[in-house]
Amino acid sequence: MKKTLLSLSAIALLSNTLIADELSTLKEEIKELQENQQTIIDETSNDKAGFSTVDTSFSHNGMGAAASKVYSSKSALSIGGYGDMYVKMPDNGSAKADVYHFVPYIGYKFSDSIILNTELEFEHGGANAEEAANGPSDAVEGYAIVEFMYLDFLISKEFNVQVGKTLVPMGLINLRHEPTLFNTVQKPLTEKYIIPATWASTGVNTYGSFEDIGISYNAGITQAIDLNNGENGKHEQVIAGTPSPTGKTDIADVAFVGRLDYTGVNGLLLGASVYYGNATQGSVIGSSAFIYDVHTSFEYSGFKAKALYSAVSISNAENIASKSGASESVSNSNGFYVNLEYDVLATLNTTQKVPVFIQYDRVDPTATVTDKFGTSTNSLDGKTATTTFGVNYFPHEQVVLKADYAMSDVIAGNNNDYNTFSLGLGFIF
Amino acid sequence: MYKKLLKLTTLSVASLVLFSACDEQSVATTNIEKAKLGEKLFSDKTLSKNKTMACATCHSLDNAMVDARAKIPNHTYNVNTGGSLGDDNVSIGDRNAPMAAYAFEAPDFHFDNGEKIYVGGFFLDGRAHTLKDQAKGPFLNPLEMNMPNDSAVIARVKDNADYISELKKLYGDDIFENDFKAYDAVADAIATFEQSSTFKTFDSKFDRLSDGDYELTSLEEQGKKLFEGKAMCVACHPIDGYHPLMTDFTYDNLGVPINKELRALNGVKNIDKGLGKEVNDASLDGAFKVSSLRNIAVTSPYMHNGVFKDLKTVVHFYNTRDIEGINPETKEIWDRPEVPQTINDVELGDLGLSNQEEDAIVAFMKTFTDKKFEHLIK
Numbered sequence: 001m002k003k004t005l006l007s008l009s010a011i012a013l014l015s016n017t018l019i020a021d022e023l024s025t026l027k028e029e030i031k032e033l034q035e036n037q038q039t040i041i042d043e044t045s046n047d048k049a050g051f052s053t054v055d056t057s058f059s060h061n062g063m064g065a066a067a068s069k070v071y072s073s074k075s076a077l078s079i080g081g082y083g084d085m086y087v088k089m090p091d092n093g094s095a096k097a098d099v100y101h102f103v104p105y106i107g108y109k110f111s112d113s114i115i116l117n118t119e120l121e122f123e124h125g126g127a128n129a130e131e132a133a134n135g136p137s138d139a140v141e142g143y144a145i146v147e148f149m150y151l152d153f154l155i156s157k158e159f160n161v162q163v164g165k166t167l168v169p170m171g172l173i174n175l176r177h178e179p180t181l182f183n184t185v186q187k188p189l190t191e192k193y194i195i196p197a198t199w200a201s202t203g204v205n206t207y208g209s210f211e212d213i214g215i216s217y218n219a220g221i222t223q224a225i226d227l228n229n230g231e232n233g234k235h236e237q238v239i240a241g242t243p244s245p246t247g248k249t250d251i252a253d254v255a256f257v258g259r260l261d262y263t264g265v266n267g268l269l270l271g272a273s274v275y276y277g278n279a280t281q282g283s284v285i286g287s288s289a290f291i292y293d294v295h296t297s298f299e300y301s302g303f304k305a306k307a308l309y310s311a312v313s314i315s316n317a318e319n320i321a322s323k324s325g326a327s328e329s330v331s332n333s334n335g336f337y338v339n340l341e342y343d344v345l346a347t348l349n350t351t352q353k354v355p356v357f358i359q360y361d362r363v364d365p366t367a368t369v370t371d372k373f374g375t376s377t378n379s380l381d382g383k384t385a386t387t388t389f390g391v392n393y394f395p396h397e398q399v400v401l402k403a404d405y406a407m408s409d410v411i412a413g414n415n416n417d418y419n420t421f422s423l424g425l426g427f428i429f
Numbered sequence: 430m431y432k433k434l435l436k437l438t439t440l441s442v443a444s445l446v447l448f449s450a451c452d453e454q455s456v457a458t459t460n461i462e463k464a465k466l467g468e469k470l471f472s473d474k475t476l477s478k479n480k481t482m483a484c485a486t487c488h489s490l491d492n493a494m495v496d497a498r499a500k501i502p503n504h505t506y507n508v509n510t511g512g513s514l515g516d517d518n519v520s521i522g523d524r525n526a527p528m529a530a531y532a533f534e535a536p537d538f539h540f541d542n543g544e545k546i547y548v549g550g551f552f553l554d555g556r557a558h559t560l561k562d563q564a565k566g567p568f569l570n571p572l573e574m575n576m577p578n579d580s581a582v583i584a585r586v587k588d589n590a591d592y593i594s595e596l597k598k599l600y601g602d603d604i605f606e607n608d609f610k611a612y613d614a615v616a617d618a619i620a621t622f623e624q625s626s627t628f629k630t631f632d633s634k635f636d637r638l639s640d641g642d643y644e645l646t647s648l649e650e651q652g653k654k655l656f657e658g659k660a661m662c663v664a665c666h667p668i669d670g671y672h673p674l675m676t677d678f679t680y681d682n683l684g685v686p687i688n689k690e691l692r693a694l695n696g697v698k699n700i701d702k703g704l705g706k707e708v709n710d711a712s713l714d715g716a717f718k719v720s721s722l723r724n725i726a727v728t729s730p731y732m733h734n735g736v737f738k739d740l741k742t743v744v745h746f747y748n749t750r751d752i753e754g755i756n757p758e759t760k761e762i763w764d765r766p767e768v769p770q771t772i773n774d775v776e777l778g779d780l781g782l783s784n785q786e787e788d789a790i791v792a793f794m795k796t797f798t799d800k801k802f803e804h805l806i807k
Contacts, residue, residue: 286456318457327534327624366671373464373625374457380639381671412671414639 022087022097029099030425033083036102037429054080054429056180056397061160061207061218062169062261064178066428070107070117080105084179086186086402086424092416099125101179103147113154119147121198148200158208162220165202169218169259170273171195172295172308179426183341183392185402186422188361189384190335194310195293201225203254214264224255224277225289227320227329253278255289267299279314280323287316302346304355309336317370328369331376335363353394357404361386383411399427459599460621466595467622470615476585477516477574484567484619487513488529490627493724493802496526511691511735513573520572521695524553525735528728530799531721533560533624535678547704549678553717553733554703560623564616579612586615631672633723634796639671645796652793655786660747662790664776665719675722675797680704681773682715684750684766688736700767701734715768726795727805734767740794744787751778 052073060068069080081104089095101123108116124142150164167175173187174197182188191197203222209215255277262270272294279289293310314320317331341357366379390404402424409417470476472485487496496513506514512522538550538558550558557563567573568582576582586592587605596604600614622628637643645653656662666675680703692698705714717733731737737746742758749755751774753762766772782790795806 316456318460322456322460325537327629371624372457372460372621374461375626379671383671412639413641414635415669 062175078107082178082428084426088422090420092418115152118149121147162205183357185424188337189363193365194335218259224253302343304341306339318374322372331370332368337361358389380412385409463621464625467618487526493727494529516575560620564619580608632800648792652789676719680716684772686764688734748780
């Protein structure tokens with residue numbers, strides 16, 4: 001605890017822009033989160049259910065370690081979770097602190113082959129009373145949702161069935177969105193605007209792996225996205241912000257989702273995923289969304305590389321523009337990023353890690369837009385190339401402190417480029 | 430649960446069949462045809478009582494979508510005064526006809542719960558909540574096209590056989606069964622035209638700058654910096670993002686003075702309370718919709734009542750309203766605001782801009798002009 005705070009203040013001192021105020025809020029908030037964590041530990045460790053620590057090297061069907069915990073848990077009840085928060089200081093605006101996520105995972109094993117796994121997500125400090133009273137608006141963002149909740153029927157290594165709301169098996173970060181699993185303070189924009197991590201959806205998913213040939217797969221049908229929800233108006237990102245429907249939502253239309261990964265060579269992951277379905281929950285006839293990504297990652301003694309390309313195309317986007325009343329609707333978008341990381345402590349005999357990294361992330365969330373007359377035009381709206389470099393410090397494999405500097409090049413010429421210095425912390429348990 | 434699985438499978442198969450079965454071109458084609466019909470209606474003078482004016486009279490397609498009528502012979506009225514002369518050749522409106530281009534981009538009128546302010550809507554006081562509602566107004570306005578009611582407009586529409594067949598084709602064979610429905614279809618066709626490329630070219634120098642095809646002159650560049658910085662114009666007329674509309678579609682009382690010259694002509698005596706009257710809230714009296722600044726250099730006169738004729742006067746007003754500045758058009762101190770009690774004195778009134786800096790802001794605003802209207806810049 002003390003150590004954590006000390007290292008955090010060391011980083012803070014380096015940055016003469018960090019306001020003392022924010023530091024103390026940050027401290028308080030860390031303390032609060034750690035107390036929360038302690039309470040959960042206290043409460044559960046006396047319980048018969050028992051509390052196990054997370055095995056950070058374990059992953060079930062591609063998910064992060066904490067999300068996979070119930071699968072390796074010895075006891076029936078399993079509690080895990082993660083949290084992250086950050087302070088960001090853009091040079092073109094005011095600094096902002098955000099208690100970004102606090103996310104408990106609660107899992108339960110009914111038997112060795114029937115497993116319940118859930119993720120509850122409190123984002124931006126949690127649900128806001130004002131919002132509850134007045135309905136959602138731009139100004140109040142905090143919320144609490146059931147991010148995923150599904151039953152998993154484990155049949156064999158090669159074939160299993162999940163039913164319920166699951167993470168959509170696309171991209172690199174969506175399945176592995178815990179803060180210890182990506183090195184930047186903010187997720188790359190490609191996995192925010194093109195693949196809208198964290199993206200979960202209700203349906204049936206089958207998955208399995210064939211270890212001898214190093215292939216694993218996911219294939220399922222799930223609730224389709226809805227691009228005709230009005231908010232998606234003008235030149236907005238394609239699907240960011242819209243697709244994780246919660247609670248009672250229409251399930252008028254479904255989509256197919258599939259993923260194939262190859263891990264046959266040590267340290268290498270090579271894969272692709274696709275999504276195809278109606279783009280508007282059936283409310284607009286004849287408009288479908290096709291999303292795909294190709295991804296790879298490679299690890300070799302302290303060195304890690306990741307790359308991902310993803311693209312979206314929406315057919316007959318004029319039908320959406322016509323129905324929603326928005327002047328245009330996005331018809332194509334794409335993005336890619338490359339991330340290289342090296343742990344400077346790799347050669348030392350320590351469990352601590354200090355990875356330094358550099359990432360190039362380029363998104364074109366509105367590559368083409370289409371109006372109600374079917375005229376498509378190229379749009380530079382939101383087109384941004386961001387180069388980020390930074391460092392992480394893992395005092396423990398479940399705890400990370402992050403600092404990075406992101407240089408955003410806004411492609412539209414009338415916009416001013418900006419740079420952002422960010423500090424963050426994250427943990428899993 | 431297995432039932433759900435079954436249901437989902439059936440649904441997905443069904444939807445795949447649906448995707449392949451639907452007629453792909455129809456929506457766009459229908460919209461294109463509606464816009465063509467709307468274009469004819471927009472320019473049709475027979476839809477006004479004395480058959481002297483159309484929407485296009487006050488929103489000229491060749492003249493930056495504003496009222497640009499030449500001086501009317503034997504008439505004391507001159508369009509540069511502010512209001513527009515009506516179909517009866519006598520009535521003169523009290524508001525300045527705004528540019529109809531890009532107007533469709535406004536969101537529908539609503540109250541933003543987060544910001545606690547009114548946003549969007551059409552007309553300068555937001556009284557038409559949607560673009561289609563707006564199009565129903567001018568036909569029946571006694572100061573404008575002066576038709577007695579919607580049935581009278583539909584009767585004129587029916588005089589034209591082409592309109593009858595096109596409206597039936599696009600809106601259904603039963604469209605003339607009731608005049609209310611037919612009037613709604615007429616408004617819809619006009620609104621569809623108002624969303625077409627005629628109303629959004631996004632090819633001003635400012636847009637070309639964004640695409641990397643234009644470079645600002647040093648005066649324009651200085652103006653941009655001031656516009657975004659010291660002069661704080663972007664607080665209400667944002668220019669960031671791609672294809673910005675240079676308005677945040679909110680409402681504000683800038684303390685604009687009465688247009689005495691116009692009032693002398695039209696005889697209006699009551700205070701124009703703008704949004705305050707529409708939403709019945711005295712704290713919003715005198716608030717008008719923030720104007721888009723697209724084509725601003727070629728849409729004189731300025732403000733909701735057209736009180737200022739020169740773009741630089743507007744900038745000088747923002748700059749010196751609160752420090753007894755001189756109105757360069759009247760050579761007198763700025764007149765009192767029409768509604769003094771609710772004016773915004775936070776973001777404007779005393780900006781400390783030099784004469785040269787005012788020129789730079791005007792030069793920058795000239796880059797907001799659509800290519801097809803650039804020849805109108807004086």
